[in-house]
Amino acid sequence: MSAKAARKMVSETRPSLLGREKSVPVTDYAVRVGTAIAPMRRLWGTPEDTYLILGPSRASKSTWLDNVVFDAPGPVVHTSSKVKDHLATADLRATIGPVLLFNPDNVGGVTGTLAWSPVHGCESRKVAIRRAGYLLYGARRGGAESGSESYFTSNANEVLRALLHAAALAGLGMVEVQRWANDVNNHEAVQLLRQHNADESWVKTLIARQSVADATRDGIYSTLATALSWMSDPDMAAAVTPDPTAQRFDAAQFLRSRGTLYLVGEAQESGAGVAPLFT
Numbered sequence: 001m002s003a004k005a006a007r008k009m010v011s012e013t014r015p016s017l018l019g020r021e022k023s024v025p026v027t028d029y030a031v032r033v034g035t036a037i038a039p040m041r042r043l044w045g046t047p048e049d050t051y052l053i054l055g056p057s058r059a060s061k062s063t064w065l066d067n068v069v070f071d072a073p074g075p076v077v078h079t080s081s082k083v084k085d086h087l088a089t090a091d092l093r094a095t096i097g098p099v100l101l102f103n104p105d106n107v108g109g110v111t112g113t114l115a116w117s118p119v120h121g122c123e124s125r126k127v128a129i130r131r132a133g134y135l136l137y138g139a140r141r142g143g144a145e146s147g148s149e150s151y152f153t154s155n156a157n158e159v160l161r162a163l164l165h166a167a168a169l170a171g172l173g174m175v176e177v178q179r180w181a182n183d184v185n186n187h188e189a190v191q192l193l194r195q196h197n198a199d200e201s202w203v204k205t206l207i208a209r210q211s212v213a214d215a216t217r218d219g220i221y222s223t224l225a226t227a228l229s230w231m232s233d234p235d236m237a238a239a240v241t242p243d244p245t246a247q248r249f250d251a252a253q254f255l256r257s258r259g260t261l262y263l264v265g266e267a268q269e270s271g272a273g274v275a276p277l278f279t
Helices: 003-008 061-071 083-093 125-138 147-169 174-181 188-195 200-210 214-227 234-239 251-256
Strands: 031-036 041-045 076-080 099-102 260-264
Touching: 003 041, 031 061, 061 083, 076 083, 083 099, 083 260, 125 147, 125 214, 147 174, 147 188, 147 200, 147 214, 174 188, 174 214, 188 200, 200 214
Parallel strands: 076 260, 099 260
Antiparallel strands: 031 041
């Protein structure tokens, strides 16, 4: 579409600009797509559109994306398997707002500047439920799960959310969560849940999952161990073990500050490596 057409959609795509859309740069409400050949004119899209870039190697796909990142008027979350994409745009984005790099695999030998724990926020049971689901979903091996796999995943979810909740209530982290998950006879999480007056149904569910028949219990905890296997990598473990004296990542503040967050992870098979952290 033309810039004029994109401007007419401001009431839907950038309502905060309504009434002053003619006085701000086009890139405040539109995305630069490229140039049409016939007729020769510049093409634009809106922030609500989804863009698919197809082309052979060295066809400037990354350059197009870099320009979109440069032009973005607000906060940016940039995912990539190549750290050079971060290096190409970080300096300019730093003139707009804070720049953070989450690179748990140390791709390109570049150390991340952000450490974030999946335990953060799990004082809330709703957050713990979502977080456990994401970690387990990211660890799946692709394709539809069999009936038994689905059963073990469902039960592992109930265990993992309880472990995350216990760790959050006690001010602990992923190191403790992994330790509990790798030892079916460890009942520390149950004790912590009770000490912090957690919902009794969660306590009972965790006890029940730890008390089922050996074969069933082994299936549940094997599924759980797979979902947290990335914690065995010291670099990844460090990425989810922030300095307790450091300020936690605040998503709301990040959005207000027009910051840029780069999420970098190597392309891997489903269920491998950092996949659970990027789900």
